Amino acid sequence: MQVHQQSILSQIPNFHKLSWLSIVAAIMSFSYAGIGMGLSFAKVVSGKGEKTTLTGVEIGLDLTVVEKTWRIFQAMGDMALACAYSAILIEVQDTLRSSPPENKVMKKANAVATCAATTxxxxxxxxxxAAQGNHAPGNLLTGFGF
Incomplete structure (x- = not known):
């Protein structure tokens, strides 16, 4: 599948000048997060939020210890995958060889962007x-019927 995608994408002329694609992706990402937060906030404020616990889904009839452990490791893997930008951040900062003021500005901009995205x-x-409780789906918007 990846070979087919690469062969199709390689046919795009001036592929290195597709900076607009990053802008569109950022707008879509922030829109998705904003819609999800808005729907969740509205559900919590209206008093229709689901039951939540500090330790997540409780072990019992529906969940074994092994399944709970697997879910914990799966969640940690999801978080690590979501933070893949941190490896790129180090590479970006290492390649900055320009004058010290620009170098410092870029490092600060990367740090601010990482903090903003994390927040x-x-x-x-x-x-x-808080809105969907212990049985919240992996895709936030699917819990609202999308």
Whole structure:
């Protein structure tokens, strides 16, 4: 599948000049997070939020210890995958060889962007959990019927 995607994408002329694609992707990402947070916030404020616990779904009839452990490791893997930008961040900062003022500005911009994205998506996850409870789906908007 990946080979087919690469062969199709390689046919796009001036592929290195597709900076608009990053802008569209960022707008879509922030829109998705904003819609999810808005729906979650509205559900919590209206008093229709689901039951939540600090430790998540309780072990019992519906969940074994092994399944709970697997879900914990799966969640940790999801978080690690979501934070894949951190590896790129180090590479970006290492390649900055320009004058010190520009170098410092870029490092600060990367740090601010990482903090902003982390804050946004943590708020999205926390509001989603507060609204949909222990059985919140992996895709936030599917819990609202989308």
């Amino acid at each position: 946004l998506y943590m708020m999205c996850g926390c509001f989603g959990y």
